[in-house]
Amino acid sequence: MRSLAAALTAALVFAGCAGRPSAVARLGGVLTAPSPAVGAAVDSPTVVIATLAAVETSIRDPSTPGADLDRLGRQEQELYRALFAHPDWQPAAVAGVPSAVRPAVEANLAAAAELARLSGPKPELPHWRVVTPAPAASLVAYYKRAGAASGVAWPYLAAINLVETRMGRIRGASSAGAQGPMQFLPSTWAIYGAGGDINSEHDAIAAAARLLRANGAPKDMARALLAYNNSKHYVNAVTAYAGVIAADERAYVAYHAWQVYYGDRLLPEGFTNP
Numbered sequence: 001m002r003s004l005a006a007a008l009t010a011a012l013v014f015a016g017c018a019g020r021p022s023a024v025a026r027l028g029g030v031l032t033a034p035s036p037a038v039g040a041a042v043d044s045p046t047v048v049i050a051t052l053a054a055v056e057t058s059i060r061d062p063s064t065p066g067a068d069l070d071r072l073g074r075q076e077q078e079l080y081r082a083l084f085a086h087p088d089w090q091p092a093a094v095a096g097v098p099s100a101v102r103p104a105v106e107a108n109l110a111a112a113a114e115l116a117r118l119s120g121p122k123p124e125l126p127h128w129r130v131v132t133p134a135p136a137a138s139l140v141a142y143y144k145r146a147g148a149a150s151g152v153a154w155p156y157l158a159a160i161n162l163v164e165t166r167m168g169r170i171r172g173a174s175s176a177g178a179q180g181p182m183q184f185l186p187s188t189w190a191i192y193g194a195g196g197d198i199n200s201e202h203d204a205i206a207a208a209a210r211l212l213r214a215n216g217a218p219k220d221m222a223r224a225l226l227a228y229n230n231s232k233h234y235v236n237a238v239t240a241y242a243g244v245i246a247a248d249e250r251a252y253v254a255y256h257a258w259q260v261y262y263g264d265r266l267l268p269e270g271f272t273n274p
Contacts, residue, residue: 073257161243
């Protein structure tokens, strides 16, 4: 399925769409690579690395109030954007964070690199609306329900949602006509949508699980993800994010706060380009 993903690259990009060769319309925010840490001196690797260590640790600390995870997630995104813009800082970042969060840091950097290998943003802004996503708790319930029905581990569904539309923030069709929060082509939706609404988070997540199951999941997730977007880079990025979420569900709540970037431009909630 052709997605919006192809338009975003510069940051962590938005990536493909269910059931078709990758055309990744990069949104810049969904998959977009994060940007400098909020309020931090992003010209200083020492500050960025120290802040990243604190943020990633706080996200996973059960004593951190749930209400703080939105703020921490946005800061997390900005920190990874800073590291993405300075590849020479990345080895020090991996070495400089606590061992408990190092796998997550490595995975996030690897996912950004994979997504950057997909096609990047075009000069003109896409015809998108950026909306407030459904609450994290509601989306997690949809992922888990679809996962239980299909056998697909729910973190993969969450990672696809993150990469495709930043948890449903992006509303608009891709250049190939893919639609909805999980970016389905109408022709593919006719097979897996079960009569549901392509723009419904609940229905689209369930359809994504059915598509993955029909193409090898849960036994062969790489094959299943290739059916979603025929790019090994997409597969690697989704797999990396899914691993981070599987290791700690709180990581998903932080990802849920990640914003939409188109290249280096933030498209805030409320943005519209008809």
